[in-house]
Amino acid sequence: MKMHWVLLTLTVVAELLQVRGLDLVFPSVIRRESDCRLQGPDVEQIPTNISISTTYLEVKQTQVRVLPGGVLFRLERLQKVSILQNEMLEIIDAYAFSSLPRLSSLFVSENVALKKIGEFAFSDLPELTEISITKAKHLRHIERGAFRNIPKLRYLLISNTGLNLFPSLAQIHSSAAEFIFDFHDNSYITEVPPNAFRGLCSQTITEIRLSRNGIERVASDAFNGTRMRRLFLGGNERLSQFSADAFAGPSELVVLDISSTALRSVPGSILGSLRRIIARSTFGLKQFPLFTRLSDAELTYPSHCCTLQYMYHNRSTGHWLCADPKVEQSDPHFFRDHCVNLSSCSPAPDAFNPCEDIMTSGFLRALIWVISVLALLGNTAVLLVLLATRAKLTVPRFLMCHLAFADLCMGVYLVVIATVDMSTRGQYYNYAIDWQTGLGCRVAGFFTVFASELSVFTLTAITLERWHTITHALRLDRKLRLRHACFVMTAGWLFALFAALLPTLGVSSYGKVSICLPMDVDSLLFQIFVVSLLLLNVLAFFCVCACYLSIYLTIRNPSSAPAHADTRVAKRMALLIFTDFLCMAPISFFAISAALKWPFITVTQAKFLLVLFYPINSCCNPFLYAFCTRTFRRDFFLMAARFGVCTTRAQIYRTESSSCQQPAWTSPKSSHVMLYSLVNTLHSIDGKQDF
Numbered sequence: 001m002k003m004h005w006v007l008l009t010l011t012v013v014a015e016l017l018q019v020r021g022l023d024l025v026f027p028s029v030i031r032r033e034s035d036c037r038l039q040g041p042d043v044e045q046i047p048t049n050i051s052i053s054t055t056y057l058e059v060k061q062t063q064v065r066v067l068p069g070g071v072l073f074r075l076e077r078l079q080k081v082s083i084l085q086n087e088m089l090e091i092i093d094a095y096a097f098s099s100l101p102r103l104s105s106l107f108v109s110e111n112v113a114l115k116k117i118g119e120f121a122f123s124d125l126p127e128l129t130e131i132s133i134t135k136a137k138h139l140r141h142i143e144r145g146a147f148r149n150i151p152k153l154r155y156l157l158i159s160n161t162g163l164n165l166f167p168s169l170a171q172i173h174s175s176a177a178e179f180i181f182d183f184h185d186n187s188y189i190t191e192v193p194p195n196a197f198r199g200l201c202s203q204t205i206t207e208i209r210l211s212r213n214g215i216e217r218v219a220s221d222a223f224n225g226t227r228m229r230r231l232f233l234g235g236n237e238r239l240s241q242f243s244a245d246a247f248a249g250p251s252e253l254v255v256l257d258i259s260s261t262a263l264r265s266v267p268g269s270i271l272g273s274l275r276r277i278i279a280r281s282t283f284g285l286k287q288f289p290l291f292t293r294l295s296d297a298e299l300t301y302p303s304h305c306c307t308l309q310y311m312y313h314n315r316s317t318g319h320w321l322c323a324d325p326k327v328e329q330s331d332p333h334f335f336r337d338h339c340v341n342l343s344s345c346s347p348a349p350d351a352f353n354p355c356e357d358i359m360t361s362g363f364l365r366a367l368i369w370v371i372s373v374l375a376l377l378g379n380t381a382v383l384l385v386l387l388a389t390r391a392k393l394t395v396p397r398f399l400m401c402h403l404a405f406a407d408l409c410m411g412v413y414l415v416v417i418a419t420v421d422m423s424t425r426g427q428y429y430n431y432a433i434d435w436q437t438g439l440g441c442r443v444a445g446f447f448t449v450f451a452s453e454l455s456v457f458t459l460t461a462i463t464l465e466r467w468h469t470i471t472h473a474l475r476l477d478r479k480l481r482l483r484h485a486c487f488v489m490t491a492g493w494l495f496a497l498f499a500a501l502l503p504t505l506g507v508s509s510y511g512k513v514s515i516c517l518p519m520d521v522d523s524l525l526f527q528i529f530v531v532s533l534l535l536l537n538v539l540a541f542f543c544v545c546a547c548y549l550s551i552y553l554t555i556r557n558p559s560s561a562p563a564h565a566d567t568r569v570a571k572r573m574a575l576l577i578f579t580d581f582l583c584m585a586p587i588s589f590f591a592i593s594a595a596l597k598w599p600f601i602t603v604t605q606a607k608f609l610l611v612l613f614y615p616i617n618s619c620c621n622p623f624l625y626a627f628c629t630r631t632f633r634r635d636f637f638l639m640a641a642r643f644g645v646c647t648t649r650a651q652i653y654r655t656e657s658s659s660c661q662q663p664a665w666t667s668p669k670s671s672h673v674m675l676y677s678l679v680n681t682l683h684s685i686d687g688k689q690d691f
Ligand SMILES: *[C@@H]1O[C@H](CO)[C@@H](O)[C@H](O)[C@H]1NC(C)=O
Pocket: 047, 049, 050, 051
């Protein structure tokens, strides 16, 4: 009961006091009564008789057009003002919110028609800590000096406006600690001008958020006279110029966000102090800057984490002095070198982008040179001889030209990879992005896919041609002519070009791995592409095997060939099939498994396979299909004789071929000549016979 009486008395007293305007005595009790809410479509202007005791003024959903200057002068107790959702409000006039001694926060939001904020609109506000101006998409103009002399300002938010000039902040002269300037989603702002933040705050600014504006340039001296700890520039998609002189004086910047910008570099003057960088989807930042204290990085490319890891690798972290908290201040250089760890870096290097060179070991590095030089020299020689010879172009020679050309392309690819590997040795991660996203990798990838497909195709065509010649040896009407071969090889070229072009057109891609093979199987379409290429190669291999088997069975027939030639031919066929198999099988097996996402080996191990086995055919084909055949040697010496060398050897070949009357590459007529031709066709590897 007693309690009840006390409460009642208090209420009555409070009401009495309110009536007499003595609200100063018990402000908390009567706060509700000092709110002034101007709301609704009836309100067309700010009345002049608002109670002097008002502490909270809200102007919401009214038809007010202008917020005139000086209208609030009398309201000395005003602490908080909200101007919300006034769809007719166009102008906040000069001096609209000036000289209000107690005003601490000010919200201007969702006034869609707001166009202009006048001079000194927010000026001489000694207690103001917070200003928000948001969602005014027609606000084009804030007069210079609109913000003036706001010494306690701690938070200034300007977002979703139509401003096209950076507002002038030079006269704010705040001295608050922990200042946050939040300026985002103003899509017409294209530049952070020089001295943009000078005069904003005399303390170190905690955070400057400039995210998702239309900023394209950060002018030189933009941050002149500004100390800040965090700077957010993320989402300014057209931001490409960040002046190297944007900062003046020693940097205190600790966090920098440049995600989703078009920046290609970061000004060097801030790198020393940064602890954290956020640069997601910053695809232009390919050369990674050298930070010294960075401990936390969110990046775009995995290889940049390699750069960081290597940079920190040599540091003897965990020095006993690091435990002393004073070390950082007293000896920053020591601290920097010994006490900073890389605590997190993403995206982490993965199977496709390991922190390693293109060729992971000295053995591979030497091997790739040997193989590529062999492939280049061998195939160049074959091409020269085949093209220089004066004899009539036959179908086999025509096909050999294509094979040599395809294998030459493979040699070019290997040389390119070997050269890039040499020039980036020991620090490939610094060049990874440039190489893998650049034109070079695409060209190299094009060459290798084109070369391997054309090579496999031609090899199959050669085998089929042999099989056809031998099994239809006695039927002239079935003879293959050059125009058939032309037709087949045109198809082969088109197919190889198509297969090699697809990854450059976005089906899979060459840039996924350092060796520029189409290993990107991120989508079903990419998987289908890669797997079907590999399956075609496997199919071609089986086709070759079947042909040789059929040839073998044909010539083993005792009626057509004596037994001694039999084993020799069998051996040679075995050699051909074996090299083909060696080239095909491991690559196809592991590649198909990887493409189906059951990888048995890592990319690092795959490189061994690729250098050892993948180019075997390109390297061996000149020997298997050209140098070791009698016809080729004849052509070679005849050509050499034209330059005046080996004339006697050439003479031997000349008489031999005239006595034989039957160039070995053409179809034989009698069974005796047929055997002779067969043995030739199946490569007279046997050196004794000719040398
Ligand atoms: C202010 O004046 C208007 C008329 O101009 C009146 O309707 C309103 O009640 C007055 N408000 C106060 C708080 O005196």
